[in-house]
Amino acid sequence: MVIGKVVSRVISTRKYDTLQGYKLLVIEPFNGENKEWFVAADTIGAGEGELVLVSFGSAVQHALPQHAPIDAIVVGIVDQEPNIQIKE
Numbered sequence: 546m547v548i549g550k551v552v553s554r555v556i557s558t559r560k561y562d563t564l565q566g567y568k569l570l571v572i573e574p575f576n577g578e579n580k581e582w583f584v585a586a587d588t589i590g591a592g593e594g595e596l597v598l599v600s601f602g603s604a605v606q607h608a609l610p611q612h613a614p615i616d617a618i619v620v621g622i623v624d625q626e627p628n629i630q631i632k633e
Contacts, residue, residue: 596623
């Protein structure tokens with residue numbers, strides 16, 4: 546799992562059929578060495594600027610009501626910014 550900040554939404558005119566109903570968000574990782582942005586599906590209503598908890602991999606399929614080609618999903622919205630100290 547990763548804590549990340551929602552940067553923006555992905556707007557698409559066409560989607561794979563099983564992706565209908567999922568909001569797609571661009572996420573910037575909050576901590577760690579990998580700062581590459583990624584796209585995650587959202588069903589809980591996260592918005593721009595919010596910190597979210599994102600799950601990856603095969604566990605994602607357990608959070609979906611039906612099978613879909615999704616490998617990252619928002620599973621929580623962080624209420625308070627964590628006090629994380631990164632060692633360099």
